[in-house]
Amino acid sequence: MSDADQPQAGLPGLEEPAGPLHRLFFALVPPEPVREQIAATASALRESGSIEARWVKPARYHLTLAFLGDHPTLRPSLLEAARAAIGKVRVAPFTWLPDQVASFTGRRPPCVLRSTQASPALQTLWEQLRRELSLVRLGGQIERSFTPHVTLAYGQRDLPAPIEVAPIAWPVDRVLLLHSEVGASDYETLGSWRLPG
Template identity: 45%
Template sequence: MSRIEPSASQVAARTETHRLFFALMPDAATRHEINHAAALVQQQHPELRARWVRPERFHATLNFLGDFPALPDDVVEKARAAANGMRAAAFAWMLDYVASFRGREPPCVLRGSQMPEPLLALWRNMHTTLVETGLRLRDERQFTPHVTLAYARHELPQAVPVVPPVVWQIDRFVLVHNVVGKGNYQVLGTWGLSG
């Protein structure tokens, strides 16, 4: 009796990782400013030998919902329900330096030296609301908001100031679906922040 081997597309489908997370996504003008900051670091620090993130993928993760073998409709539904019930204020976030996180491919990230209180409140409230909706999330005790610019071979020796800083006017958050390693992010929902 002969055995039928799965096709390459069937094997690929079985090994896909579907990632879900809530994030802040910059508008076109802010994305351009973030890209300009990344280009300056790239020019000033070629020793990083980095893989630079495409501008359309710039974001700041708020809450990570998990990795899944297929897009989980129940998780998406609960996440949307939680987001529909959230109320938060719009705010400005000033991103004024680039630094490295530790890791095998140390991420090169854009950060702000001051965390806006509304950003911290949005993260806390979202986490609480998602858990109350029945989602199981990692227990995040600390929030380090950032925009990843690159994955490098080496860490930056010290923080690089961004002059002038990027001032990001944040008036919405989004639910993002990503098939890891494939294409662009798919936005599954957008929720506005009040004025």
């Protein structure tokens, strides 16, 4: 076989394309009535013209508790460790009350729904989950501090000041393990754990 007949797969630029990265995170997902209230709040802001932004679809609303990173594959050992960690969290159900829309800084600053009052129960949930994930060596991607929020949009500029909105009572009784392929628009639920009552 001549050199011209050799397979070309090993040449630079001709490798098989890498598969998608798999993003994994624990989150709170609003029940449908709460999702509708959040969507109504976002719609009112959009119609008011006070925010120029690319708006997030309501189906994607969530509150991230712990980002577990982007992975080339979803290894069974990774999923088992994540499930073991959340299985040890002991926080009773509670209600979170977001009542303000504000901006985070950035090139396309996220416009987020958050609460003006700290939620001790939500903070405890995050702390317990962070500790348990660290024990199974999955805590490396988790932030050192926690600012609970739901991203509504990605703005053209920062909001000049936070916007007060009608409080939304979000009953929190379960944590979900969510998966998405980086760049894709949909989330897949890999597990759901009810908070012990």
